[in-house]
Amino acid sequence: MIKVAVDGMGGDFAPQLVVEGAVQAANSFDDLEIVITGREDAIKRELYRHKVTGGKISIRHASEVVEMSDSPVQAIKKKKDSSLSVCIQLLKQKETDAVVTAGNTGAAVAAATLNLGLLPGIKRPGIAIAVPTLRGITIAVDVGANIDPTPEHLLQYAIMGDTYARYLLRKKKPSIGLLNIGEEESKGTETLQETYKLLRDSGLNFLGNIEGRDFFSGKCDVIVCDGFAGNVVLKMTESILEMMITLITKEIQKDFLARIGAFLCKPAFESIRRETNYEEAGGAPLLGVDGVVIIGHGISSAKAVRNAIRVAREAILEHVNEHIIEGIHSHLNAGLNPPVKSVPIPKVNP
């Protein structure tokens, strides 16, 4: 069985939609056991609403809640018995194989990094998100864990993104792009110029710099970016889609024929909404920490929570972290021919 700890109090609609998502996941995957952390009475009540009593879902009580407005330091130092903290502890003590949280991202990154530590060789963790594009899914990493990365951090994000794309998206030789303000090697900050050289010499399938306009074109499988720009772009995406919908609705209301037209177009619009919906991706893996940690959007719906748990399950089944260790290891040893052998892959909790 695969065991996933779910932060029952994390997210704007916790515990209701988190519990609902956990129930959906438990019903979808036979090999899944879920532990929900948080206030026992509240979570029990939600489980009861879904007619779940025991079985594949259990509760681990946690008396405190990390609020969205808490600073990461506050969250970790002052709320040792939070639902987030208890999740991370369950993973640390190997009682579960993964953590899923839709709560405070900064707190999740800090709690995971400090308590679980990093994978061997990794300098800083990065958040990887699946971006829907015109040619399928692109992975963007980092989108907010590290707002002041060094070239080495960015190279490691490329290696981790490459692994993610290989094993979770089944891309054979993922193409890597570096988010910059121009395509030429000389563009961008000194950090990015240095990163360009590292990526060019990395043995990865590096396409070169890409610009903002390539974010949704599907030009590459992995977009390496600094956490600041990545985070801004990610949040901006939501607002532009919302803006388009508002504009379309407003314009269509003005005109009777357009209202009929919009009615006829509705299935097409619904289909687009599904294709570009964050709920499908579900959650963003925090790559580089020693454990599978999936961070969901604060406004996660039940479906998004369910899919975040699905991503956690896949990351465990595909041994993503073990492959990251391999990737970093063989990069660190790239200078020393002959090429290093793979490190042994530890077994997942049975």
Add this chain to the structure above:
Amino acid sequence: MIKVAVDGMGGDFAPQLVVEGAVQAANSFDDLEIVITGREDAIKRELYRHKVTGGKISIRHASEVVEMSDSPVQAIKKKKDSSLSVCIQLLKQKETDAVVTAGNTGAAVAAATLNLGLLPGIKRPGIAIAVPTLRGITIAVDVGANIDPTPEHLLQYAIMGDTYARYLLRKKKPSIGLLNIGEEESKGTETLQETYKLLRDSGLNFLGNIEGRDFFSGKCDVIVCDGFAGNVVLKMTESILEMMITLITKEIQKDFLARIGAFLCKPAFESIRRETNYEEAGGAPLLGVDGVVIIGHGISSAKAVRNAIRVAREAILEHVNEHIIEGIHSHLNAGLNPPVKSVPIPKVNP
């Protein structure tokens, strides 16, 4: 008369669409005289196509062309007789009141900064762009001139953006937001934390940090951002709109009723396309240089060029640069009561 120098060879569709845009502008505004720089024969041919011979449009020959792929340094050092260079020289020698170019942005920023110098007190120029939002136009500054700004640079962008919003958009007390990855004062890099304090104490109508999701919400009148994130967001916007159009077209093709629906919705879609079209904004002022310099998009259409010239004209008529000097001046003297008097406003070329 207002005299504007237009870089006849700058932009992906130069000289054709640049000349066409210049002709449209000359026809729209009686008080406008335009000098187009570039290869005389090519520009003359285009003017001839539009049946323009002399009158309000003249040509200044320039033998070289700055390519989009040239580095700013190459462009300035090696192409002294480029159409861009000649434009800037015309402004420097006060033969014209403004420059409009849709060419290489980096080269335009470098050429303007080095040749024209900066306004008194200004440390670095910034590119300001008009962003269409749900509640009208928002100014974002900087979107690419300065990818590694200090807090002081960002404060000055706020002051310049405030001036732009007051005098070109007629906003009474423009609200200012700082683009960051969270709303709290403690969020973001040290540079942004320091900038937050400067803005809070600046006397400007500072709303605080805004996130990517507020870029198109119209939450504030001026978005202050570092040139890297600003540039990425700007270019990304184009790609996401394109993606939406492609997706909508694809989905609608699948379904006969939706095709009829789309036909009925067409006027509404056209209206949205107009509202969100970069062509309306036309060009982005390079704020902070000692002269009015408007930078257009590389793919500028004739209409975009025409509107960039319109923006140049308005910046001159509204004495934007003189008001920037006032703003910077009164900020620099804010500590020394009583408040400083306005500096005298020089007259525009008659």
